Amino acid sequence: MRPCGALGVVAVATLAAGSATIAHVQPRLAAAAHDTGGRDELFLLPRPEALKALTLGWDAAAVDVLWATLLVEYGKHWSSRRDFDLVPRYADAILALEPTFAPLYHHIDTLLAYRPLHATEGDVRLARAYLERGTRERPDDAQLWATYAQFLAFVAPPFLHDAAERAAFRKAGAEALARAAEPPDHAKGAP
Numbered sequence: 572m573r574p575c576g577a578l579g580v581v582a583v584a585t586l587a588a589g590s591a592t593i594a595h596v597q598p599r600l601a602a603a604a605h606d607t608g609g610r611d612e613l614f615l616l617p618r619p620e621a622l623k624a625l626t627l628g629w630d631a632a633a634v635d636v637l638w639a640t641l642l643v644e645y646g647k648h649w650s651s652r653r654d655f656d657l658v659p660r661y662a663d664a665i666l667a668l669e670p671t672f673a674p675l676y677h678h679i680d681t682l683l684a685y686r687p688l689h690a691t692e693g694d695v696r697l698a699r700a701y702l703e704r705g706t707r708e709r710p711d712d713a714q715l716w717a718t719y720a721q722f723l724a725f726v727a728p729p730f731l732h733d734a735a736e737r738a739a740f741r742k743a744g745a746e747a748l749a750r751a752a753e754p755p756d757h758a759k760g761a762p
Contacts (some may be wrong), residue, residue, distance in 0.1 A: 616660075619667030630668040637665050638674060641682070648687040658682045662701060676705030676715050680722040684730065695727040699740075706747075716751035720744045 616637075617625060626633040641661040648655035658679075665675050683698040684690045702719040709715050724744030728737040 616664055619663045622664055622667050626668060634665050634669045634672055637661055637668075638672070641665075645682060645686075652687060654688040655686050658686060659697060666704070671708045673709065673712065673715070676702065676709065676712075677718055679705075680718065680726055684722075684726055690730060692730055692732065695730045698722065699727065706750075711755035713751050713755070716747055720747035720751055723747060 616622060622633070623630065638661075641658065644657070644661075645655055662675055662679060662682075665672055679701040680698045683694045683701075686694065699722070702715075702722060705712070705715050706719055721744070723740045727740050731737045731740065
């Protein structure tokens with residue numbers, strides 16, 4: 572065999588320098604790649620007011636896509652044990668396009684109060700606000716009134732720290748349950 576010479580020494584030195592650089596940089600790159608999954612999500616939709624114009628009249632299709640995306644993202648975050656705080660953004664976008672969208676109202680309490688990792692008092696208050704909006708938009712939806720009543724009476728109180736507020740939620744829940752049991756206005760003979 573021939574001696575390596577100067578070219579061989581340069582090749583070995585380059586290989587050693589490259590290996591050292593990789594050994595130095597790789598742990599930081601691996602950590603950055605791992606942390607990317609835990610960063611805040613991007614919500615790439617315009618404000619709800621502008622979304623209506625963007626759909627070009629295909630509101631129902633856009634609502635279906637948004638609803639499906641919301642459910643998939645919620646499930647992905649649960650399975651990877653990551654926080655998901657974009658529910659209100661999706662809900663606002665959906666309701667800007669279809670204010671009476673029943674599936675959102677029927678499940679918003681779960682999406683907010685049982686979001687991955689933790690929910691807060693603010694989350695249950697926000698869920699209540701969405702449910703109240705739903706009862707105004709869909710006043711004859713007995714199932715929605717029952718969902719609203721159960722949320723107020725049973726789901727929300729454990730999240731609230733103030734005893735008086737818990738009692739007020741439960742009282743409002745009982746009133747909503749009574750409303751859920753009433754027949755719709757058109758069934759009572761109202762014009």
